[in-house]
Amino acid sequence: AQSVTQLDSQVPVFEEAPVELRCNYSSSVSVYLFWYVQYPNQGLQLLLKYLSGSTLVKGINGFEAEFNKSQTSFHLRKPSVHISDTAEYFCAVSDHDDYKLSFGAGTTVTVRA
């Protein structure tokens, strides 16, 4: 089973500042990587995913993530955040050809004016 570590549980950030959420995973085999977001009182929404190809993945709402195989990382970034980006963000991993996702513990991002 995969192990996923989100290094920051809480990230406070000012509006229009950049943000980076860190994610590391344990597997040495080929993996799929995901970032999900949960806005207050809503379900899990897929932000972006890495399946293969370019290691820089662009997602919705201006987010992007970079897959680094040697460091087994998949950090999420946004150059300028909005108040509406306040949410909990989850990194998730699965092995190729597996249907199960392993999630990190989540990072709560709070954007202040």
Added chain:
Amino acid sequence: EAGVTQFPSHSVIEKGQTVTLRCDPISGHDNLYWYRRVMGKEIKFLLHFVKESKQDESGMPNNRFLAERTGGTYSTLKVQPAELEDSGVYFCASSQDSQSYGYTFGSGTRLTVV
């Protein structure tokens, strides 16, 4: 296209009572998954249906949990009797193929056992 729908959105029950959670997947999605997040911890896999068959229930915590998917459409997850440690958010997801990249999640059911 309607998304994955979960009922109820919130449930508060007393220890020892029974609760049934329901999930309606996206029409045509043969694969249905249950996950849960207990307070402050990771979201964890519970089980996987393909149509009406349980493919993998390795994540079910104990025999107080019973999942069904009659007719391969909606699914129910019953907890009987509920314990305090069952409190958390229960997520359902569906996908067309048995692949992790095809998931659509529902909005979850927040279960509080008091």
